[in-house]
Amino acid sequence: ETGVTQTPRHLVMGMTNKKSLKCEQHLGHNAMYWYKQSAKKPLELMFVYSLEERVENNSVPSRFSPECPNSSHLFLHLHTLQPEDSALYLCASSQESGNTEAFFGQGTRLTVV
Amino acid sequence: AQSVTQLGSHVSVSEGALVLLRCNYSSSVPPYLFWYVQYPNQGLQLLLKYTTGATLVKGINGFEAEFKKSETSFHLTKPSAHMSDAAEYFCAVSSNFNKFYFGSGTKLNVKP
Numbered sequence: 001e002t003g004v005t006q007t008p009r010h011l012v013m014g015m016t017n018k019k020s021l022k023c024e025q026h027l028g029h030n031a032m033y034w035y036k037q038s039a040k041k042p043l044e045l046m047f048v049y050s051l052e053e054r055v056e057n058n059s060v061p062s063r064f065s066p067e068c069p070n071s072s073h074l075f076l077h078l079h080t081l082q083p084e085d086s087a088l089y090l091c092a093s094s095q096e097s098g099n100t101e102a103f104f105g106q107g108t109r110l111t112v113v
Numbered sequence: 114a115q116s117v118t119q120l121g122s123h124v125s126v127s128e129g130a131l132v133l134l135r136c137n138y139s140s141s142v143p144p145y146l147f148w149y150v151q152y153p154n155q156g157l158q159l160l161l162k163y164t165t166g167a168t169l170v171k172g173i174n175g176f177e178a179e180f181k182k183s184e185t186s187f188h189l190t191k192p193s194a195h196m197s198d199a200a201e202y203f204c205a206v207s208s209n210f211n212k213f214y215f216g217s218g219t220k221l222n223v224k225p
Binding site for chain 1: 145147149154155156157158159162164165203205207212213214215216217218
């Protein structure tokens, strides 16, 4: 398998549930990202991991908790979400050399009910 | 600080007509610039990128973009639109720190 794979593709969860989004990259990259894409809003960078260390946390609420156990895997743990957290969550990876592009997964469509 | 402005959230063209999607950037360091395309409920796919060298870059599906430093622009063009080009297009800028900043996107509609 190649590229960036996200699971699940669709997720419906209640506000009291706990769930996790998974991202896996098979490109040998050393940087991984979570983005949030809401309707009528620009892509929001949530978290950046470089060499498995978190280097960016863009004032994301604590109900979103990222985890990067190794350079190939990235998780986003979700708990006590709000309906406004419903969005497409995109994972991306890149090689940390500055002049290479980010490769995106297909995204997880999250609906909070 | 870096940022991207895409002029026009919606652009509509006829099939066979020129496509022009505008992107202006702000960057305190030499930028790396990218155009991505997104189809409904999909991730973003790279169309083309500018890093160094030739300022006119060609990408997939007949798209190209020109980096104009004096105008801080990186507009995307395609000579002849096809129905399959209907999608949302994002311009992005990054620096040596590999943080990608995206514009708010332009939805391209292609009329038959």
